[in-house]
Structure formats: structure tokens, C-alpha cells
Amino acid sequence: MIKIGTTFISAKVLAVFTGPAGIAMLGQLTNFITILIQVSTGATGTGIVKLTGQYQEDKPQLKKIIDTSFTLNILFSGLVLLLIFLFQNQLTLFVFNDLKYKWLLYFVAIGTPLIAINNFILSVISGLHQFKKYVAINIFSSILSVILTVGLVYFYTIDGALLAYILTQTLIFFVSLFYSKTIQWKETISFAIDKSITKKLAHFSLYVIVSAFCFPFAQILVRNLIIDTLGIDTAGIWEGTNRISSMYLLLITSAIGVYFFPKISNLKTIQDVSKELNFAFKVFVGATLFAGFLLLLLKSFIIPLVLSKAFLPINNILYIQVIGDVFLIAKMLLSMVLLSRDKTKVMVFFEIIFTAIYIVSNYILVSSFPDLTNIIWAYPIYTFLYFLTLFLTYKKIANVVEN
Secondary structure (H helix, E strand, O other): OHHHHHHHHHHHHHHHHHHHHHHHHHHHHHHHHHHHHHHHOOOOHHHHHHHHHHOOOOHHHHHHHHHHHHHHHHHHHHHHHHHHHHOHHHHHHHHHOOHHHHHHHHHHHHHHHHHHHHHHHHHHHHHOOOHHHHHHHHHHHHHHHHHHHHHHHHHHHHHHHHHHHHHHHHHHHHHHHHHOHHHOHHHHOOOOOOHHHHHHHHHHHHHHHHHHHHHHHHHHHHHHHHHHHHOHHHHHHHHHHHHHHHHHHHHHHHHHHHHHHHHHHOOOOHHHHHHHHHHHHHHHHHHHHHHHHHHHHOHHHHHHHHOOHHHHHHHHOHHHHHHHHHHHHHHHHHHHHHHHOOOHHHHHHHHHHHHHHHHHHHHHHHHHOOOHHHHOOHHHHHHHHHHHHHHHHHHHHHHHHHO
16 A cells, blocks of 8 residues: 555656656666666566575575575676666656657666666575565665655656656665665675576576566557657657556556465466466456446546646546556456466567557558557557467467367
8 A cells, every 4th residue: 555655756756857758768777677687687587586485494405496596696797787877868768759768868877786686685585485674675666666756756856856766766776775784795795696597597588588578678669659649748648548557457467466475376267277367367356347437436536636737637537548458457367477478488479569560550551650649559459469379379388188
């Protein structure tokens, strides 16, 4: 609830003080940082959680996991830092379409190692099941985000919003370090890479890094396309729609991650998997339909409340977003089932193909029907086709196993 509350406050302050243009720019930065986090950590987070949990009683093996993970994070983040400095102009133009924001890339580059190590610490804490510390860090992160956002946006508007997001991602490292001091990092960590551990981490990393790169990258491209074609304010309305969507889906997606994936991963037979999947469809897709219906019913009240009156054009396209959200949740459930069945390569292929479909759909709609009411249909088209493909794939796998 604290996460929802702080997200609401931040979104409201951003909407009031920076307007659609500020929301659009922050959307670009958010997607860029999402990609950066996975690349700078080698997308090892999921693997670290899994392996530290599995070997927490085996101290020699646990040390190998922590050493290898930490070393890989340092190496990847150092490489990313170097690449940011080497391609600073190109990256600034790609993300912000304006070299006046070049100064932000200095903060991003300097913060990259701290962001990577912070994610490493959080993964270890999660893997060791120190959930109270994990929750405390996330609470502090949310509070820090609100304080920085309100303060910097008030004085520096859009520039302040962008800087606040980068500083939050960076400074939370010190909070994580404080809460994890019982792990005694100095005695635990040394620079070393174990080949067998690296191979295991890579198994978990493949889908994570592809999925974490593909859709945020696509959103940056689409947002740039809308800015170039319809203007930055229209891109802000598009981004505002995504943010409202993320807010009402936050509890649902969190519950799926916390409950459904661990549950489905422990099931052995396809019959048990199908039974759990059917139950999940009823609960999570049903909850999305109900939440989406309430959102549409109260949209004229919710949009000015959560954002501002400048975002009221969202009224005209919100129902399209909700349709896409329903298929997104259904797709998410099926994705987790296939990943739990070790269909990583299949999921990587699908992620790349459907991200390409999403990008091409947006370009076609922008070229043929240059209006946001039409362009927004690319999202439900993408989620429906992705869901349908995963559903047919799962049915095929289930039939093979049963026969």
C-alpha cells in the first residue's frame, strides 16, 4: 500500500508541475534505466535469487555464487559506464531527442555501478528469504523517491523530475548496504568467477535480459515516433495512459509474481499445472476485468485525481488500453507457465517476434491513421496475438505430455 501511495503522489506531482511533456520525457528515461539495469547486472538477478535460496545452507557453494555474481555485476556495470561515456551524444539523442539533456547521462553513468550493486544486494537478500529487510528497503526507496521527486520537480520541473528518478535509483544503494550489513560483505565477497555458477546464472539470464530489453526499447521507439509525428504532448497522453494502467495493475502483477510463479514452478504434472492455470485465469484475469471496469466507470474522476485535467484526452482511449491489459495479464500467466517448464528459448523467440510486431503495428498505424485514438490499438493487437500464440503453444505441449 505504501508503494501505491507513493506512486500516486509522485505521479500527481509530475502531472501537475511538468504536464504531458514531462511525463513523456520521464517515460523515455524510465525505459532507458530499465534496460540499463538488466545490462549492467548481466540480468543475473533472477538467477541469484534462485541459487542463493537453493544453496543457502551450503556455505562454500553460496560463497562461490555470491563471488561470481558480484564480480559479473562489477564487470558488466563497468562496461556499461564506459559505453555511456563513449556514446553519450548518440544515447542522449535516442532517449531524449535533444542534446540539452546530455548532462543527465553523466549522472546515469556515475550511478550505474551503484545501481548494479544495489540490485545484486536485493537479489541476495531475497534469495536468503530475508523478506523483512527486502520490504524495508523497498519502503525506503518509495519514500526517497517521493521526497526527491516533490523537491526537485517543484524547483526544476522537468529537469528535476528526470534527475530525481536517477538519484533515487542510485542513492537506494546506501539503504540496501545498511540493511544488509549482517551479511558481512567484506568477509563474504572476493573477486572470482566460477564457470559452473556463471553457466547456471546465464540459464536464468537469457529470457530476462531479452524481455527487459525488448519492450522498453520498443516503447522508446514508439514514443519518439509519436513525438515526431503528433508532438510531445500527445506522447505524454500516451504515456499517461500507460501509467494509469500500471497503477491499477500493480497489485495484480505483484500477486502473480509472489504467488503464481513459485506455485507453478513446484508442480510436477501437466494436470496439476493446468488446474492451477485455470484457477489463476479466473482469479487474475477476473480481477483485471473488474478493476478495468471500475476504472472505465470512474475515469472522469480518476484521471484528474491521479494526473491532472491536462490528461483528460485519456478518456477517449482508456477502454482500448484496458482491453490490452486483460490480454497482458493472460499472456503473463502463460509466459510463467512456459518458463517454469524450461521453455526459455521458445519464450526468447516469441519476445523478439512480438516486440517487432508491436513496433511495426505502431509505425503502420501512425503512417495510415495519425491519431492517438487509432495508434493506441497497437497495444491490444500485440497482447492478444502474444496471448493467443502462447495459449496454442501451451495446449500443444500439454497434449504431447498427456499422450
